Amino acid sequence: MDFLSMLIPFVEITLAGAIINASVHFVPVGGAPAAMATSTGIGTGTTQLAAGAGFTGLMAAATIAAQSGVDIFNPLHWAIILLSGAVGSMIMLGLTMLMGQLIYVFGVGVVPAADKCERDPITGDYQKPYITPGTTGHGVPTVCFISGLIGAALGGIGGALAYVALIQLGFSPEVAGIIAVGFFFMNAVLASYNIGGTIEGFHDPKFKKIPNGIIASFIASLLTGVIVVLMALGI
Amino acid sequence: MSHGGGGHAAELYPENQIIALGTLLAILGMYISQFFPQVSMLLGGLLASAATVAGANTTRKVAAYGLGTGVPSIGMLSLGMGIIAAVAGIFLVNALVKHFHVDPIVLYFIPIVGTIIAVILGYVVGRLTVNPIGMKIPIMVESMTKLSLMGALSILGFCSAYAGGFLPEIIIPGAIKNGVMALAFIAAGMAILHPFNACLGPDESHKRTLLLAVACGFLTWFIFAVARLEVISTVVSLVLWALAYREFIKQSLKDACAVYYTPELPKRET
Numbered sequence: 430m431d432f433l434s435m436l437i438p439f440v441e442i443t444l445a446g447a448i449i450n451a452s453v454h455f456v457p458v459g460g461a462p463a464a465m466a467t468s469t470g471i472g473t474g475t476t477q478l479a480a481g482a483g484f485t486g487l488m489a490a491a492t493i494a495a496q497s498g499v500d501i502f503n504p505l506h507w508a509i510i511l512l513s514g515a516v517g518s519m520i521m522l523g524l525t526m527l528m529g530q531l532i533y534v535f536g537v538g539v540v541p542a543a544d545k546c547e548r549d550p551i552t553g554d555y556q557k558p559y560i561t562p563g564t565t566g567h568g569v570p571t572v573c574f575i576s577g578l579i580g581a582a583l584g585g586i587g588g589a590l591a592y593v594a595l596i597q598l599g600f601s602p603e604v605a606g607i608i609a610v611g612f613f614f615m616n617a618v619l620a621s622y623n624i625g626g627t628i629e630g631f632h633d634p635k636f637k638k639i640p641n642g643i644i645a646s647f648i649a650s651l652l653t654g655v656i657v658v659l660m661a662l663g664i
Numbered sequence: 665m666s667h668g669g670g671g672h673a674a675e676l677y678p679e680n681q682i683i684a685l686g687t688l689l690a691i692l693g694m695y696i697s698q699f700f701p702q703v704s705m706l707l708g709g710l711l712a713s714a715a716t717v718a719g720a721n722t723t724r725k726v727a728a729y730g731l732g733t734g735v736p737s738i739g740m741l742s743l744g745m746g747i748i749a750a751v752a753g754i755f756l757v758n759a760l761v762k763h764f765h766v767d768p769i770v771l772y773f774i775p776i777v778g779t780i781i782a783v784i785l786g787y788v789v790g791r792l793t794v795n796p797i798g799m800k801i802p803i804m805v806e807s808m809t810k811l812s813l814m815g816a817l818s819i820l821g822f823c824s825a826y827a828g829g830f831l832p833e834i835i836i837p838g839a840i841k842n843g844v845m846a847l848a849f850i851a852a853g854m855a856i857l858h859p860f861n862a863c864l865g866p867d868e869s870h871k872r873t874l875l876l877a878v879a880c881g882f883l884t885w886f887i888f889a890v891a892r893l894e895v896i897s898t899v900v901s902l903v904l905w906a907l908a909y910r911e912f913i914k915q916s917l918k919d920a921c922a923v924y925y926t927p928e929l930p931k932r933e934t
Contacts, residue, residue: 460734476737603841608751610849614744615789618737623797626732645792652788656752656781663759663832 434597435661439654441594446616446650448587450642453479453620455580456522457573460627462565466537469544469566469573469629471529475621476614479584482522483613486585489517490592491606501596514589515582522581526569533568541568545633551575566629576630588613598661612653616646676870679725683810686718687779690817694775694824701828705889705897712821713881716855719814720877724860724870726807731799735864738811739857743849745785745808746815751840753778753820758832774830778816786812811856818852819845822888844891851887855880872915879908 456478459470471478493499493513499506533539542559543549544566549556552571560566569577591612595605623642628635693711697704719742727735757774760766790808793799801807823845824830827838839845859877860868882905889897 474734474737476733476740480740601841603843604751604836607840607843607845607849608748610846611744611747611751614740615748618733618741618744619789619792619797621733621737622731622793622799624733641796641798645796649789649792652785653748656748656756656785659759660752660755661759662763663755663757663761 435658438594438597438661439658441590441597442612442654442657443647443650445587445590445594446612446646446653447643448583448590449479449483449613449616450620450623450646451639452483452580452583452587453617454624454628454636454639454642455576455583455631456482456628457526457569457577457630458621458624458627462627463567466533466539466567467561467564468627469542469568469570470627471526471569471577475624475626475628476618478522478525479617479620480614481525482518482581483584483588483617484610485521486514486518486581487588487592487606487609487613489585490514490589491602494593494596495602501593507593510593511586511589514585514592516585518581518585518588519578522577522584523574526574526577530569530574537567539567541570542566543570543572543629543632545629546572550632572632573630576632579631587616595657598657599664600661608657612650615649615653619645619649674870676874679721679810682718682721683814686714686721686814687817689714690821691775691779693821694830697821697824697827698772698829698831704825704828705892705894706900708821708825709885709888709897709901712818712825713855713878713885715814715818715821716852716881716884717874717877719811719818719852719856720859720880721874722807722810722814723856724863724868724873726801726803726811727860727864728868729801729803731801735861736857739853739861741789741808742786742811742815742856743819743853744815745789745812746782746817746819746852747845747849749782749785749812749816750778750819750823751845752781753816754830754832754835754840756781771831774832775817775820778820779813782813782816783809786810814856815852818856818884819848822848822852822884826888826892844888847887847891851884855884867919869915869919872912872919875908875912875915879905879912882908 457470458475459468459472462468463470464472490510493510540559543556549572592609620642689711693708697708753774757777761768786809790805794804823839826844827835859873863873882901886901889901
């Protein structure tokens with residue numbers, strides 16, 4: 430294997446880690462309070478949400494990559510694999526947010542309202558008057574939904590990029606898939622430690638911590654990239 | 665949201681002792697799987713569950729500080745690093761033999777190489793969680809190192825027990841290409857993260873958490889024994905699990921407040 434054919438996957442996997450980490454910061458994670466509708470976001474932890482969306486993206490990318498006639502080194506096919514990963518993730522997270530929203534609105538009976546902004550930056554609706562006293566918002570308001578979709582798209586692209594890099598190194602789809610899963614979890618959890626529990630989306634003040642998470646994931650992915658490229662010699 | 669509750673309960677055994685024992689037993693189990701494939705699931709699986717018990721013990725120690733993201737996150741992180749280290753151990757040693765033409769005897773050092781990579785990866789990720797990310801847990805770096813190690817050892821242990829050895833030509837078709845490694849990822853992950861996640865709280869006791877960890881380890885072994893359709897291991901693991909779980913229930917009842925009678929709910933509100 431020549432130098433260039435190892436360098437490109439190495440760069441891809443390093444970027445993939447940083448993208449996965451950034452993606453998690455966009456997803457509106459509410460944690461346990463959101464499960465009781467006393468906090469804005471989806472009612473589960475960062476890791477679970479990122480993993481759910483990321484794996485769907487990974488599977489969508491792997492399905493496209495396995496089609497006959499798809500050449501992983503062709504830039505156009507490469508872009509299609511990445512996009513299919515993004516779309517897979519967006520469908521998964523979009524449905525999760527929609528179903529959660531239906532339960533919040535028609536089951537629990539709360540109004541979707543964001544706590545971290547006076548007016549919704551996208552629709553311009555007032556948020557504060559609709560928040561129940563003693564809670565920090567509830568449901569998935571428009572800004573959180575859009576933010577979640579952006580996060581899911583980035584997560585799908587990141588997962589697909591890691592998978593594509595491993596396939597380009599010559600790993601079989603099974604090995605590439607299992608390493609990509611481990612890689613995805615590592616970066617998603619690093620991001621969730623950076624967030625520290627709950628986040629509403631890109632309008633949340635905690636979102637400003639994103640550079641720390643990206644740097645951490647970048648370094649961790651650099652190390653993983655070195656290990657993975659050396660591993661590729663042993664196929 | 666802190667998960668620590670009442671902080672640290674008294675330790676029954678020192679953590680390092682459990683880690684050392686878990687590492688030794690898991691590596692021993694891999695060599696037994698390699699050299700005696702007839703008993704790979706019976707002994708290899710049993711010894712691999714030692715690694716999950718040690719991992720659960722470290723999870724207990726670090727998660728008691730309150731991670732802010734729930735106990736499962738650290739278990740998944742440990743398995744994420746562990747799976748990279750485990751696969752890297754197999755492929756890196758294979759690279760030495762295939763690409764650099766080293767004597768094939770080095771293939772027998774796969775568990776050791778996997779251990780070393782897991783320690784390096786865990787240490788680096790641990791440092792990253794402290795420095796740019798800013799986790800304020802004093803034992804974060806050493807705990808991440810230990811968790812990564814235990815994740816890698818439990819995955820390699822269960823995979824080599826399933827495939828009947830850790831040499832690349834045995835484990836790659838026997839446990840990676842057929843997807844058993846994904847089972848090892850999630851089953852071992854559950855065994856590492858579940859015990860403390862279930863037992864945490866102000867009255868958490870080390871004995872109870874450890875008993876549940878042992879029960880979870882046996883349950884993981886049972887899942888692999890069923891997946892491999894091996895009757896003896898299935899029966900033995902199920903019996904051991906039942907014994908461990910019975911002890912756990914007994915201990916839970918002992919630690920709980922006495923409930924003498926449960927009043928019936930009123931038929932209708934008055």
